[in-house]
Amino acid sequence: xxxxxxxxxxxxxxxxxxxxxxxxxxxxxxxxxxxxxxxxxxxxxxxxxxxxxxxxxxxxxxxxxxxxxxxxxxxxxxxxxxxxxxxxxxxxxxxxxxxxxxxxxxxxxxxxxxxxxxxxxxxxxxxxxxxxxxxxxxxxxxxxxxxxxxxxxxxxxxxxxxxxxxxxxxxxxxxxxxxxxxxxxxxxxxxxxxxxxxxxxxxxxxxxxxxxxxxxxxxxxxxxxxxxxxxxxxxxxxxxxxxxxxxxxxxxxxxxxxxxxxxxxxxxxxxxxxxxxxxxxxxxxxxxxxxxxxxxxxxxxxxxxxxxxxxxxxxxxxxxxxxxxxxxxxxxxxxxxxxxxxxxxxxxxxxxxxxxxxxxxxxxxxxxxxxxxxxxxxxxxxxxxxxxxx
Amino acid sequence: xxxxxxxxxxxxxxxxxxxxxxxxxxxxxxxxxxxxxxxxxxxxxxxxxxxxxx
Numbered sequence: 001x002x003x004x005x006x007x008x009x010x011x012x013x014x015x016x017x018x019x020x021x022x023x024x025x026x027x028x029x030x031x032x033x034x035x036x037x038x039x040x041x042x043x044x045x046x047x048x049x050x051x052x053x054x055x056x057x058x059x060x061x062x063x064x065x066x067x068x069x070x071x072x073x074x075x076x077x078x079x080x081x082x083x084x085x086x087x088x089x090x091x092x093x094x095x096x097x098x099x100x101x102x103x104x105x106x107x108x109x110x111x112x113x114x115x116x117x118x119x120x121x122x123x124x125x126x127x128x129x130x131x132x133x134x135x136x137x138x139x140x141x142x143x144x145x146x147x148x149x150x151x152x153x154x155x156x157x158x159x160x161x162x163x164x165x166x167x168x169x170x171x172x173x174x175x176x177x178x179x180x181x182x183x184x185x186x187x188x189x190x191x192x193x194x195x196x197x198x199x200x201x202x203x204x205x206x207x208x209x210x211x212x213x214x215x216x217x218x219x220x221x222x223x224x225x226x227x228x229x230x231x232x233x234x235x236x237x238x239x240x241x242x243x244x245x246x247x248x249x250x251x252x253x254x255x256x257x258x259x260x261x262x263x264x265x266x267x268x269x270x271x272x273x274x275x276x277x278x279x280x281x282x283x284x285x286x287x288x289x290x291x292x293x294x295x296x297x298x299x300x301x302x303x304x305x306x307x308x309x310x311x312x313x314x315x316x317x318x319x320x321x322x323x324x325x326x327x328x329x330x331x332x333x334x335x336x337x338x339x340x341x342x343x344x345x346x347x348x349x350x351x352x353x354x355x356x357x358x359x360x361x362x363x364x365x366x367x368x369x370x371x372x373x374x375x376x377x378x379x380x381x382x383x384x385x386x387x388x389x390x
Numbered sequence: 391x392x393x394x395x396x397x398x399x400x401x402x403x404x405x406x407x408x409x410x411x412x413x414x415x416x417x418x419x420x421x422x423x424x425x426x427x428x429x430x431x432x433x434x435x436x437x438x439x440x441x442x443x444x
Binding site: 206207302320321325327328346348349352360387388389390 | 395397398404405407412413414415416417418420422423424425426
């Protein structure tokens with residue numbers, strides 16, 4: 001067996017060893033500067049802790065305008081948040097950085113400006129990560145890992161922006177600034193955050209970490225000194241230097257390829273199968289059916305005025321979900337005993353077991369107890385979803 | 391508007407509806423559900439939901 005030893009200039013060395021078998025074996029190194037993954041590399045496997053980082057899943061819809069209150073509106077897992085800082089449109093967009101393999105980005109556009117922010121005004125979007133998915137960071141131990149966030153961003157408004165990490169478990173924060181240098185140009189940003197060996201993340205299905213992209217911040221959040229490593233929350237230190245993206249109706253920001261991984265290297269974006277990404281999203285939001293003529297499931301009249309429907313989610317949901325729905329006359333159709341009944345009431349959830357549950361309605365139904373059949377959406381505007389977002 | 395909902399057979403209140411136009415969020419009264427946490431904060435501020443239908 002032959003080997004080459006590369007001695008460090010102070011101490012330590014690396015040994016490169018040839019295999020002890022006959023034949024010539026070629027190891028081709030990359031032409032560009034990079035890092036080689038080995039079994040000592042952290043973050044192999046499902047390395048991206050951000051879900052839907054490439055913005056391709058949008059179960060709720062692709063565009064919502066007139067936003068002045070926070071909520072989940074378009075691309076899955078990304079929540080828009082605002083305190084009196086203009087009016088916004090949130091979209092799933094097809095504007096993407098060339099040649100990076102992305103099909104979508106998320107776009108936030110300001111449609112009513114707030115050029116003079118009051119102290120408490122702010123706007124941001126975030127992804128909320130549950131504790132179960134963060135245990136590999138080993139926070140709160142001597143083995144705690146650094147993390148790296150990388151993403152592509154584009155805006156008409158150059159300047160300083162803040163990415164904040166906020167632990168809901170320890171009430172600690174850490175904020176990092178990045179600069180959008182060229183207007184209307186896709187730029188890749190990389191942010192590295194040192195670990196927290198003191199405070200861990202709860203090992204449960206609750207909210208543990210916010211990955212928080214500031215777009216505007218009043219003085220309440222920006223009048224101090226930027227807190228760049230994990231420390232107890234000081235509100236004034238959270239978004240110091242943040243550009244006010246709400247100051248003009250010309251302003252927008254696009255983002256895609258968001259990846260949060262262990263270690264201190266931004267590796268290529270993890271492209272997961274569409275079905276995998278969708279299933280990950282459906283742990284938090286599952287649209288069962290939408291529009292006219294889409295199947296909801298098997299149902300039965302348990303009384304003359306009440307209908308029971310059984311549904312089973314494709315992914316184990318994070319927690320007992322809320323039923324998100326619209327109702328109206330004949331919004332849902334129930335085919336049973338050779339006829340179709342129109343249903344118009346709302347459904348409530350019962351007996352949730354992690355994946356399956358029964359939905360029931362006692363309003364807007366009239367039939368014969370004991371008859372069963374199939375239930376579907378019966379209006380272009382109707383939908384039923386289960387939501388267990390953080 | 392929040393409105394309490396009674397269970398169809400036990401007749402006990404087990405969820406609360408948040409109604410906005412024709413959109414209804416039927417919220418289970420389960421800790422950790424973020425909609426229920428928001429509802430509890432709303433109640434803690436001194437607000438009261440509409441009673442359940444009899």
